[in-house]
Amino acid sequence: MSQDVSSEGDLRNTGMSLKHDREWDYELDRIVEAVEERGATKVGLQFPEGLKRRGPAVADDLRALTDDDVTYMLSGQPCYGACDLDTYLMRRTDVFVHFGHSPMKESDKIIYVPLFSNVDPFPMMEDALDELPEDDVGLVTTAQHMNRFDEMKEWLEDEGYNVHTRKGDDRLTHEGQVLGCNYASADIDADQVLYVGGGKFHPLGLAMEHPDKKVVIADPVNNVVTVADTEKFMKQRYGAVHRAMDAEKWGVIFCTKIGQGRWDMAEEIVNDNDDTYLITMDEVTPDRLRNFDMDAFVNTGCPRITTDDGPQFHKPMLTPGEYRIAVGDEPLDSLSFDTFHGTW
């Protein structure tokens, strides 16, 4: 397979450069069918942040295809994953469409429209081969590249690899799929894993969760191949743990989003430590925590908020495991990546 792009930032032939011309498949027929079948008069549409601006055009198309008495409502709630379902809008509409994520749990009411990327993954996969010297390789990707997963697997097999894949646990819909908070699909019998997808968000979590494996990133969106490096990440996390060790008052965050609540975990921390205070909220943001007079926070909600947005909070923000280290319940070297299992 020929390729003429390899430098980081070159967006020719990538998802980024195509972004403004390409047509996503919003599966309007499937939505219209559901609206008609159920005689719906209220329809909710939820898009992830990066696709919210497509919402009005999708609503226009649906209006043209359905009766005049159908009202379309766009969710204005922030949305970063299938765990971020707008339950308010879902409960108050006859049909609720969630775009861009695979189902975390099925429901009669909800239509999940996956929105697959049309970027070609193979040029970057070919570049990645140099970093994958062994015979056995694991293969994982994200929801938006799932439509080509079988092709990717075959391609690697044609290159002579023994390709290991698995479905992971019930939080995941597809074989080989990873989420920002779940890498169970990489629990495979190989010392090297190829991650195909955009950004370093997922592969860094993967490398943290599987520190014994080499994680190679074939990024067809930014046209670059790299190897996940957890050192900087680990330093940041140890820094946060150390800064939290002197904390006298801890805020323990219980996230009320349907896919992010770990109540037992939050309750256990609060029951064991009198210096903790349970704080409930949906969006966990620096602004919302600034008004609480706490020395440190433990976030039982989305671990990516803790690790990726952590430095933006005015006080140290730890995962539940990191909290155990900071209060002396666990040794420093027990530090690991916080993952989510199960659905809602």
Add this chain to the structure above:
Amino acid sequence: MSQDVSSEGDLRNTGMSLKHDREWDYELDRIVEAVEERGATKVGLQFPEGLKRRGPAVADDLRALTDDDVTYMLSGQPCYGACDLDTYLMRRTDVFVHFGHSPMKESDKIIYVPLFSNVDPFPMMEDALDELPEDDVGLVTTAQHMNRFDEMKEWLEDEGYNVHTRKGDDRLTHEGQVLGCNYASADIDADQVLYVGGGKFHPLGLAMEHPDKKVVIADPVNNVVTVADTEKFMKQRYGAVHRAMDAEKWGVIFCTKIGQGRWDMAEEIVNDNDDTYLITMDEVTPDRLRNFDMDAFVNTGCPRITTDDGPQFHKPMLTPGEYRIAVGDEPLDSLSFDTFHGTW
């Protein structure tokens, strides 16, 4: 009554300077009684933004007064009024305490603790007399000064005034009370109204809602007397209306907060105009709207977000009445203040 402070910004003898020593009455006895009576094991505590940092100490006191098996949960949701009830936490707790606002609607589950200010209103009221030359005067104040409303009224009567007060509509709990979105208590038969309370937030709305009346502000928190001036405010609103007149795509915001939903109003706008798109959300923030590709917004939720935070949004944000002007349904001079009536 003697007074030695009168310049703006001098915080001696005011609520601001007292803030760090004064003890609020959190009515712990009433809360403990409810917890015991209902055998509650989960208790939710919701404070307005400015008092959130008091939450942990209040939780500590309650923990000491109740059984070990009671879990206290602090709401981390933004809270600016009784309309901002954290319904998620309310539904999942046995007793739910809302501090700092008077009830918009009573419920068995909810305990409202008003948190009255202990600042002395009379020095500023005395200063305000120069601005109140007529015999008849209306008197209004906010929830945190309601405990001294009768005293204020008597004081004015002793000064020789014919004092007019009324309860307003069912959104208001007390005689003479105003909310940021409701000034029905100032619908009285007097051409001048004395507002006693902190800030210009409420009196400006009052002056807009009652343009025929002179609104005098006796502010015992910032120690200043002023007369509400709506000119700057009106200019800002007309500016927003003009900028929105060319809009081709309108986002119509339906706020999902329990006390802020005006569904019929939102639906009517959307049904009448094909260039509108219904967007649902709880917190209406500039960040959340930036991802929508709209030319202007109409906010059917809290009017104070529209008018006070309006300039922070990337596109013009109008009240429903202002929208009618911008699209040509109503004349320019119909511009008025957007108020809320009824409860949830």
